[in-house]
Amino acid sequence: MSYDSSATRARLLAAAYDEFVRVGFAGARVDRIATAASANKQAIYAYFGSKEALFDAVLADRLRVLADVVPFTPDDLAGYTGALFDELTADPGLQRLTQWKMLERPEASDQEREAHLSKAGAIAERYGVEVTTAMDAMMIALAAAQSWNMTALVIRNPLDEDPGKRLANHRAAIVTAVAAVTTALLDGPGPGGRK
Structure with a gap:
């Protein structure tokens, strides 16, 4: 053998x-x-x-698989957030792994920095904003995509909704929120946005 x-x-x-x-x-x-x-x-x-x-x-292996399944779309940050949310809720292990990473090893690796800067650069180019503003928008999108685990722990179905309906409502809320952030930070006038 x-x-x-x-x-x-x-x-x-x-x-x-x-x-x-x-x-x-x-x-x-x-x-x-x-x-x-x-x-x-x-x-x-x-x-x-x-x-x-x-x-x-x-972590790199799992994030590489996730990136293949959910391609980054700087033109549609809200849609990207929704797709990322779908994958993370379908694979709670990956969400747990990233939470352990944040708790126990919060420093970003060179590979993580490079990936985030690359995405922020694509957003900045697409919207004509500073990279720091694009990074803020991207981090809000990533936090929103990972929010279900925390929401599910804190808010145990307060309205006695069907769990699938609760998940769908939460997904709709984060997509709407990220769309609003995209508009405010990247499209609109004001701090960071285009003038």
């Missing part, structure tokens, strides 16, 4: 994803990840170098 290093790496990423989603970075154990991946701990260090690098690789 031949050894397939790409299959081992893929198993390690999948097992690490499950572990990091379940217990976060600090709670994750390399030995549990290795066991779940039918590998040994040394394989983790050989492929990734450290637990930190493994976490970064898992």
